[in-house]
Amino acid sequence: MNKESGIKSKYNNGFTIIEILIVIAILSALSLIGIAGFSKYNQIQTVQSSVNDIVSMVNLAKSRALSQIKLGIVCDPTLPTPLILRMYEVQITMPDKYQLIIHCGPEPPPYFTEVIDTKRLPVNVTFGASISLFFPV
Secondary structure, three states: OOOOOOOOHHHOOOOOHHHHHHHHHHHHHHHHHHHHHHHHHHHHHHHHHHHHHHHHHHHHHHHHHHHOOOOOOOOOOOOOOOOEEEEEEEEEEOOOEEEEEEEEEOOOOOOEEEEEEEEEOOOOOOOOOOEEEEEEO
16 A cells, blocks of 8 residues: 555556546547548539539630631531531530530531530539530631
C-alpha cells in the first residue's frame, strides 16, 4: 500500500473499460463527421467536373464556328451539290446526354448533320431540361 494515498498501486496501472469505451465513442463520432463531409465534397466535385465538361464542349463549338473548322465528310464543298458548313450545335438531351453536332448543306435548309462527339453525365447527375445551343459560321 502506498502510504500517501492509501490505495494499492497495482490498481492504478491501466485504463478502465469505461474510459476505453468513451474514447472509442468519441473517435467513432469524429469518423462519421469526416465521412459525411467527404461524401458531400465528392458529390460537389462530380457536379463541378460535369459542368466543366459541358462548358468545354460549348467553348469548342463556339471556337470551331468562329474559325470555320470543318470535320467529317458531310461538309464537302466539292460535291455536285456543295455542302457548306453552316453551324455547330451543342445539343443537351434529358436526362444525361450531350452532343456536339455539325450542320452542313446548301441554302435554304434542311441541313445535313453529323454527330462529332457524344458524352454522358456521371451517375446521379442529370439535366433538368433539353436545350440546343447553335453557333452559326
